[in-house]
Amino acid sequence: MQEEKRIKHYSNFHKILLVGEGDFSFSTCLARAFGSATNMVATSLDNRAMVIVKHPTAKANLETLENLQCTIFHEVDAHxxxxxxxxxxxKFDRIVFNFPHAGFYYRGEHNQLQIQLHQEVLRGFFRNARNMLTINGEIHVTHKTAYPFSKWEVEKLGEEAGLYLVEKVKFTKYDYPGYENKKGDGLNSDGTFPVGECSTFKFAYLRLSALSIFA
Incomplete structure (x- = not known):
């Protein structure tokens, strides 16, 4: 019988989809904790060559994931x-999107137009992710919670997509050894950014069939 191995919210018994990976260090962290990545699908928006150009550390991470039998898809759009x-x-038990970002189109994260772009990224992600969940599956979005990032209204966006908040827990980067949060856009795309105050928002999808049970 297979032994369960866990790291924070994630288990090797979960079928996990990771969306919008930067240098694939988060995926690699989970895979190392599990000792295998056969339960994981890790994706990036960029193609493989561009991922490695943007993030020199990605090549080694991808090789580690491949050795641990992770399924890797590039050019996957959250929308x-x-x-x-x-x-x-x-179908997945956990769908994870860490620090979603639309890219830098307007000056400053305080700009309302920039915030609206970020919100559209999450709207599209939520609409797609809810259709990819198992019955008891969860969607996890890790996001900064201090102003101006609080203006994204992550919980409200999830509710608009028919999701409900299961739990909101403080995110600590050091709980995930080897994870490096990457910018992924701009002049210093391989740079990290201050995490500051942030949380993992855990959402579930209450389907109409489930609602009928309680009617």
């Missing part, structure tokens, strides 16, 4: 992933 040819038939 269309539920119709992706290789993902559309899969």
């Amino acid at each position: 269309t992933m539920s119709t992706h040819p290789l993902l559309k038939t899969m």
Whole structure:
């Protein structure tokens, strides 16, 4: 019988989808904790070559994941992933998107137009992710909670997509050895950014079929 191995909210018994990976260090952290990545699908928006150009550390991380039998897909858009040819038939217990970001189009994170772009990224992600969950699955979004990032209204966006907040827990980067949060855009795309106050928002999807049980 397989032994369960855990790191924070994640278990090797979970089928896990990781969305918008930077240098794949978060995926690699989980895989090392589990001793295997057969339960994981790790994705990036960029193609493999661009990932390695942006993040020199990604090459070694990808090789580690491959050795641990992780499924890796590149060029996966959070707004269309539920119709992706290789993902559309899969269901997941945990779908994880750490520090989603639309890219830098307007000056400053305080800019309302920039905030709206970030919100659209999350809206599209939530709409797709909810259709990819197992019955008891959860969607995890880790996000800064101090101003101006609080203006994204992550919980409200989840509710708009038919999700409900299961739990909001403080995120500590050092709980994930080897994880480096990358910018992924701008002049210093491989740079990290101060995490500051942030939390992991855990959402679930209450389907109509489940509602009928309680009617």
